[in-house]
């Protein structure tokens with residue numbers, strides 16, 4: 001962390017690992033008979049997706065997609081950009097979108113509607129974190145409900161930094 005940022009660990013490595021194991025088991029049961037197409041939402045969902053897919057005991061494929069809404073700060077810019085086009089390969093697939101956090105929900109909303117227009121078979125979503133103020137937003141699978149704070153680590157960034165922290169932390173700016 002930089003010197004003007006203190007941080008408080010909100011979710012430690014072991015808690016994250018345990019929860020992901022549970023999510024993987026549920027997905028394995030509920031997607032039995034399908035070949036899920038894991039779709040990490042880059043860049044934030046990359047680390048979660050990598051760990052989650054190894055806890056799913058089914059044949060899976062993987063197609064990443066990129067979405068950005070934050071720019072470089074701690075507030076959503078409001079518009080979601082999809083800098084990569086939707087991959088051809090999604091046609092007929094049972095998609096499992098994997099993202100780091102549900103905040104305004106716009107990212108998943110935009111991705112869902114774009115994917116539906118691309119001829120997918122089904123869409124599910126698995127999100128690691130959901131902020132308290134977003135509890136009205138639905139996702140098929142959810143890791144943790146967290147307070148309305150800006151968090152970093154385990155894929156989540158501030159201005160591109162801190163994604164490599166092994167745990168999830170609240171930034172305390174003095």
Ligand code: IMP
Pocket residue numbers: 044069070076099100101102103104105106107108149150151152156157158
């Ligand atoms: P939404 O579209 O507003 O739901 O925002 C989702 C995206 O915003 C996530 O994929 C993150 O990249 C980013 N985001 C939202 N809240 C946070 C946070 O607390 N820390 C880091 N990134 C966040």
Ligand code: MG
Pocket residue numbers: 043044070156157
């Ligand atoms: Mg981000």
